[in-house]
């Protein structure tokens with residue numbers, strides 16, 4: 837498993853109006869974002885099946901450093917996918933023989 841750890845926040849400006857006013861958008865955006873990450877991890881993890889799952893935690897942050905309104909998400913994502921049990925397939929693993 838790769839030992840790299842990263843952090844960051846991101847939200848397109850066009851979505852901010854909806855994120856500040858529409859509760860459905862506040863749950864839909866991170867769901868879509870994390871689904872794309874999961875698909876990418878599956879594709880880049882050698883030997884991972886289509887049913888492999890990833891691990892992530894997402895938190896909504898509603899304000900910026902100046903306590904201004906700034907809706908964005910913080911996500912912590914494991915760099916790899918899990919296969920039905922304790923097996924972890926990482927994007928940095930060599931392919932299965």
Ligand SMILES: [Zn+2]
Pocket residue numbers: 845897899908910
């Ligand atoms: Zn934040």
